[in-house]
Amino acid sequence: MIPTKILIALTKGRILEETLPLFEAAGVVPNEDIRQSRKLLFTTNLENVDMIVIRGADVPTYVEFGSADLGVVGKDFILEYGCEGFYEPLDLQIAKCRIMTASPLSDTVLSGRVKVATKFPNIAKRYFASKGKQIELVKLNGALELAPSLGLADAIVDIVDTGKTLQANGLEPKELIADISSRVIVNKASMKIKNTIISEILEKLREAVKAL
Ligand code: PRP
Numbered sequence: 001m002i003p004t005k006i007l008i009a010l011t012k013g014r015i016l017e018e019t020l021p022l023f024e025a026a027g028v029v030p031n032e033d034i035r036q037s038r039k040l041l042f043t044t045n046l047e048n049v050d051m052i053v054i055r056g057a058d059v060p061t062y063v064e065f066g067s068a069d070l071g072v073v074g075k076d077f078i079l080e081y082g083c084e085g086f087y088e089p090l091d092l093q094i095a096k097c098r099i100m101t102a103s104p105l106s107d108t109v110l111s112g113r114v115k116v117a118t119k120f121p122n123i124a125k126r127y128f129a130s131k132g133k134q135i136e137l138v139k140l141n142g143a144l145e146l147a148p149s150l151g152l153a154d155a156i157v158d159i160v161d162t163g164k165t166l167q168a169n170g171l172e173p174k175e176l177i178a179d180i181s182s183r184v185i186v187n188k189a190s191m192k193i194k195n196t197i198i199s200e201i202l203e204k205l206r207e208a209v210k211a212l
Contacts, residue, residue, distance in 0.1 A: 004194045005048045006201075009068035010034075011056040011077075015182050018094035019072050025211065026204035048197065060086065060185065069190035070198060075180045076159060080120045087191055089202055090184040093209055099123060099177040102166050103155040104148050117144050117153035124157040127177045145169035 008028070010019055020034065028049055030042040042051045052068060057080070059073035064085030071086075076099055078088065099120065117138040118124045128135045138153050145165055147153040159180065160166060160173050184205060191198060 004197055005050065006069040006190065006194055006197055007067070008049065008051045009059045009062045009071040009073075010051055010053050011059055011071075011073050011182070012053045013056070015056065015072065015074060015095045016053065019092070019182065022092060022094065022205060022208045022212075025208035026201060028201065049201075057081075063185050063187050066187045066189055069187050069194060070201070071185045072182055073185060074182055075178065076120065076123070078183060078185065079178060080122050082122070086185045086187055088183050088185050090205060090209070092182045092184060092205070093212060095180075095182045097159050097161040097180045098173075099157065099180055100160045100173045101127075101155055101157055101175045101177065102145075102160070102171045102173050104170055105172050114155055115153040116155050116157055117147035118157035119144065120157055123177060127157070127175075145171055 010016060016034065020030070023029070027046070029045045030051055031044060032042065034042055034051070034053055040052055040054065042053070044051060054062065056073050056077045059068070059071040060077060060081040062068040063071040072092065074095060113134050113136055115136045115138060116124050116128070117140050119141060121137050121139050124135070124137060138147065140147060144156040144158045146169065147156055149170060155174070156171070157177065163173060166173055184202065186198060
């Protein structure tokens with residue numbers, strides 16, 4: 001019988017540094033150094049497991065539509081994308097940070113129709129709607145911290161880790177929207193059809209997380 005093959009979609013960037021050791025502890029090791037390569041698809045020490053390395057924002061799409069069976073992605077992208085299209089069986093407890101609102105140090109309470117710049121329009125929309133606040137969204141793809149000082153927005157909704165980026169740009173964190181960490185997500189059909197191998201990997205990852 002041909003062994004069932006699975007494809008794991010990893011998020012590139014900072015998360016990757018913390019993800020690879022967990023997979024290594026779980027017995028899945030890429031055949032070359034992912035960090036040093038320009039390749040996007042990697043074989044691993046396991047004949048039936050391959051990995052791709054893509055942007056976090058794209059991981060939910062690959063997994064929902066079954067192009068990848070399993071993915072590692074920040075909860076921020078899951079919240080933004082919506083969590084209906086796949087299972088989310090495991091919190092890897094890595095790449096922990098927060099999604100917060102932030103605004104200039106001098107601002108006290110923002111009132112009226114506030115302009116909010118963010119990479120996460122759905123999260124921002126939902127959050128302010130839950131507070132009964134009307135906002136005007138400005139969708140940006142990075143360097144959000146510039147938006148208030150350049151008059152593009154009154155506040156931002158962004159990832160805060162150490163808080164240094166906010167501080168360096170004259171902003172301060174205000175309201176906590178969600179605590180974030182990296183999650184394993186699994187395609188719904190793959191979970192049934194390829195259950196043996198996926199369950200095995202999940203179990204080993206779970207043990208690796210416990211040992212952190
Ligand atoms: C994130 C976020 C902030 C920064 C926060 O950006 O958008 O800019 O990290 O980290 P800090 O609180 O430790 O300063 P990231 O480096 O992930 O790059 P991106 O903006 O391109 O997504």
